[in-house]
Amino acid sequence: MQSSQDSAMTSSRSKITPERAQEFYDAVLTLLREGGYDALTMEGVAALSRCGKSTLYRQWGTKPQLVACALRGSRAGSLSDIDTGTLAGDLRLVARSLGTGSERDTPLMHAVSHAALQNPELLEALREALITPASAAFDEMIRRAVERGEIVADNPANGFVAAQLIGAMRARPMLEGVYADEDYLLRFLECVVFPVLGLTESP
Amino acid sequence: MQSSQDSAMTSSRSKITPERAQEFYDAVLTLLREGGYDALTMEGVAALSRCGKSTLYRQWGTKPQLVACALRGSRAGSLSDIDTGTLAGDLRLVARSLGTGSERDTPLMHAVSHAALQNPELLEALREALITPASAAFDEMIRRAVERGEIVADNPANGFVAAQLIGAMRARPMLEGVYADEDYLLRFLECVVFPVLGLTESP
Missing domain, CATH: 1.10.357.10 (Tetracycline Repressor, domain 2)
Structure with a gap:
């Protein structure tokens, strides 16, 4: 960690x-x-x-x-360690990482990100320590997938993978009254993220 | 309103x-x-x-x-009035409605939805007055689009349209440090939501 x-x-x-x-x-x-x-x-x-x-x-x-x-030091920091050999595998591991313990960590992240919207110094510190590295980890997963020929380089959806997953985490509590657990995020990947990336069914 | x-x-x-x-x-x-x-x-x-x-x-x-x-009474309540004749048109109007004045309303919604996570009575009131009607409005747009033959009924992505758009609104401030305005949401629609729904380029 x-x-x-x-x-x-x-x-x-x-x-x-x-x-x-x-x-x-x-x-x-x-x-x-x-x-x-x-x-x-x-x-x-x-x-x-x-x-x-x-x-x-x-x-x-x-x-x-x-x-x-x-x-x-908590879960989100370790996204940069993920490298399973396929983009689908990488993103499933992200979903697992974000969804596991969501009952415990989601309120925490909600609380801190809410505070950050009113506190520029906190937002800057979070961006530097947490968000920029996480974004970079997503970019790196996408880059490797393009290199391996799994997805095309010029799909404009490539740049929205992080926003989609983090968005799904934040939207579900509002829409359904429950946190986005691993199952929900995996379903979201299969139904939305993989198709728009043009990822065919993978094991 | x-x-x-x-x-x-x-x-x-x-x-x-x-x-x-x-x-x-x-x-x-x-x-x-x-x-x-x-x-x-x-x-x-x-x-x-x-x-x-x-x-x-x-x-x-x-x-x-x-x-x-x-x-x-504010913006989000009026989604059920939207009916442009095409799903792409409907969702663009949603993006406009959610994105316009995002500088003013997004902090408000963040604050209230954050409070709702710690206050079951508020969450229940919000769900009844705001979230359930908004979800129903999305379902209705999807239903009409299926009826018109614009999208297929059994696309599992159909059920994630609300989560995608609301998620994009919530994720962007964290990822990019700026609110999700109309331009961002329209780009998100074109790059992610329309493709996964199988909506072809529309005027």
């Missing part, structure tokens, strides 16, 4: 180990789940992870940056 | 005119934009629309129901 960028960040600033950093991140996620972004304080994180507040500020600079790093 | 259901509700409970109801709704939307759902109070709405709090309770019962009715 620990990305190389993350390890670099922690090691360049202090002697905090990745394991210790993960303890801070777990504290952040616990507090976000309990009370949302606005209620989270550096004091609260420090208390829960039994360290001084100054350690947090030294290490992560600001609350938005700490929160973004904590979220990067 | 005033739906027949809405007029029925207001006239059956008191002598409040649709125009007066709209003044209450405008007050609700103003307060939602200013401070979000949690900060909105019946007292605040009463003060802004110069009426007694008891009028609001008599008319709408609860804060979630008043908020849901106020949102129904």
